[in-house]
Amino acid sequence: MATHEVLNQAPPLTGFSTADEPALLEALRRDGAGWGETELRELGARAGSPQVQEQARQAEESPPRLHTHDRFGHRVDEVEFHPAWHELMRAAVEQGLHAAPWAETRAGAHLLRAAKFYAWSQAEAGHGCPVSMTYAAVAPLRAQPELAQAYEPLLASRAYDYGLRPPLGKSGLIAGMSMTEKQGGSDVRTNTTRAVPAPGDGAEAYRITGHKWFTSAPMSDVFLTLAQTAEGPTCFLLPRVLPDGTRNGLRLQRLKEKLGNHSNASAEIEYEDALAWRVGEPGRGVRTIVEMVNLTRLDCVLGSAAGMRAGLRLALHHTRHRRAFGARLAEQPLMRNVLADLAVESEAATLLAMRLAAALDRSLSGDTGEAALRRVGLAAGKYWVCKRGSAHTAESLECLGGNGYVEESGMPRLYREAPLLSIWEGSGNVAALDVLRALMKDPGTLDAFFGEVERAAGSDRRLDAAVDALRKDLAEVAGSADPAQAQLRARGLAERMALVLQGSLLVRHSPAAVADAFCASRLGGDWGHAFGTLPAGTDFGTILDRARPADAAGTASA
Incomplete structure (x- = not known):
């Protein structure tokens, strides 16, 4: 007699496309990148393939190992990765x-x-860190044209050339960022690492001595780092291997044992008379490197939105196949409320992330209005979307019940990863204060923000009321003579700015059912404190149909 038969379990979720998402594809076409849709679709199908899913599992379950010395006692400071990491x-x-x-x-x-970053990150998020930093390194590097001329083509090269060799002799480079120290964290102006001129190695050469408390991707070829000079904090480009092939004075002390992000290495490092070249003006290193920070913050928003989509996909798939109390979970009213609420949150995050990316594109072409919108919208988006990621993932996991709590489901990896994106590149308080700073320093920033959200004026009364109330509160804060009071309100203002921006985007670009559910709940107050509390009149069917795009066979897929 059979003693073990598997019943009422969802089949494996594989062979899907992470790019098969209407909100994502519509944003691509709407904002001028439709020419790359085929590439995006191909990458999305690859991200959802069994091969890449297996590589993601292997990279997560086989974390990097630090080798400080070889067997003869020579210092090597090398990080060993599973082959799956290198394939990703x-x-x-x-x-x-x-x-x-x-x-x-x-x-x-x-x-x-x-x-593409959004679609590919849904496969495995850890390796997105060095990818993101390499993307972001180009902007500050251009503050030193001779360095940009030498290094930028290699940073942009599509050749992955791993290994310890002089950077300018490789076919492609990966860049890292090394700023935070034990005593400072986000307060990088208190850094104690020192840099002194090294004229024998070139006019802009310096020797750096000190420590860094958190350096992600320490196996990178080059790093943008901060150190104190006589003029103040200054930005430098520091290679792991010197032009003559010898090791630079960069010592890996230990790898961090982290909550998540297991596939990626993060290290404590020491600089021992390390050679580096100045980037930008002496004493203005924070201003130089902040553009790199802003670009990686965009990837934090993208990564959080990607994590939401990945969690939603798993929840939709499980509830579509699992039965309880005589019906599929996905057919039961309360679960439909939860899933629809998660879908609305996911789409709002995706639209905001893609709008910020479009603003970046236009700002690089000289559009000052888009640059202002990007600055304040990114700070507000980094604050809100990255915070919502953790709550969203927790609720998605709960949709699977105990099945979601086991490693094989993939949910624990998403859950551990979610808080990182709220911490990385400035935690919640830093992002909220950056919103205030942007508004106070440049009045045009506020004009750009309201110019964007008011493109939906008159389309939804709840959105209109939220925009009017926000405008009054921002004017009150701007006119306050008490900076402490403004700080106390910073988080609330950042949250509301992100919500009205999301509401405006949804009203203009998403189906009425999605926009109405968002405005009724997030802006109109017809909502509880947890997911699954959308008002009873919500069009759950339309929202869920949109969240489950059709597969190649024309059937509803996860």
């Missing part, structure tokens, strides 16, 4: 998810890159 990195670089857009002349290149 190679694919990302070959597909141009790193610095390739900087070498592209067609309009919409950065938007396409953002869409």
Whole structure:
């Protein structure tokens, strides 16, 4: 007699496309990057393939190992990765998810890159860190034209060339960023690492001594780092291997044991008389490197939106096949409310991320209004979307019940990864204060923000009321003589700015059912404190049909 029969379990979710998402594809076409849709679709299908899913599992379950010395006692400071990590990195670089857009002349290149990063990150998020930093390194490097001329083509190269060799002799480079120290965290102006001129190695050469508390991707070929000079914090380009082939004075002390992001290495490092070249003006290193920070913040928003979509996909798939109390979970009213709420949150995050990427593209072409919108919208989006990622993933996991709590489901990896994106490149308080800073320093930023959200004026009364109330509160904060009071309100203002921007985008670009559910709940107050509390009149069917795009056979897929 059979003693074990598997019943009422969802089949494996594989062979899907992470690019098969209406909101993503519509944004690509709408904002001028439709020419890359075929590339995006191909990459999305690859991300959902059994091969890449297996590589993601292997990379997560086989974290990097640090080798400080070889067997003879020589210092090597090398990080060993599972082969699956290198395959994921190679694919990302070959597909141009790193610095390739900087070498592209067609309009919409950065938007396409953002869409591809979003789609590919759903396969495995850890290797997105070095990919993101390589993308972001080009902007600050251009503050030193001779360095940009030498290094930018290699950063943009689609060749993944791993290994310890002089950077300018390789076919492609990966870049890292090394800023935070034990005593400073986000307060990088308090850094104690020192740099002194090294005129024998070139006019802009310096020798750096000090430590860094958190350096992600320490196996990178070059790093943008901060150190104190006589003029103040200054930005430098520091290679792991010197031009003559010898090791630079960069010592890996240990790898961090992290909550998530297991496939990626993060290290504590020491600089021992390390050679580096100045980037930008002496004493203005924070201003130089902040553009790199802003670009990686965009990837934080993209990564959080990607994590939401991945969690939603797993929840939709499970509930479509699992039965309880005489019906499929996905057919039961309360679960439909939960799933629809998760779908609305996911689409709002995706639209905001893609709009910020489009603003980046246009700002690089000289559009000052888009540059202002990007600055304040990115700070607000980084604050809100990255915070919502953790709550969204937790609710998606709960849709699977106990099945979602086991490693094989993939949910724990998403859950562990979600908080990182809210912390990386400035946690919630830093992002919220950046919103205030942007508004106070440049009045045109506020005009750009309201110019964008009011493109939906008159389309939804709840959105209109939220915009009017926000405008009054921002004017009150701007006119306040008490900076402490403004700080106390910073988080609330950042949240509301992100919500009205999302609401405006949804009203203009999404189906009425999705926009109505968002405005009723997030802006109109007809909502609880947890997902699954959308009002009873919500058009759940339309929302869920949109969240489950049709597969090649024309049937509803996860």
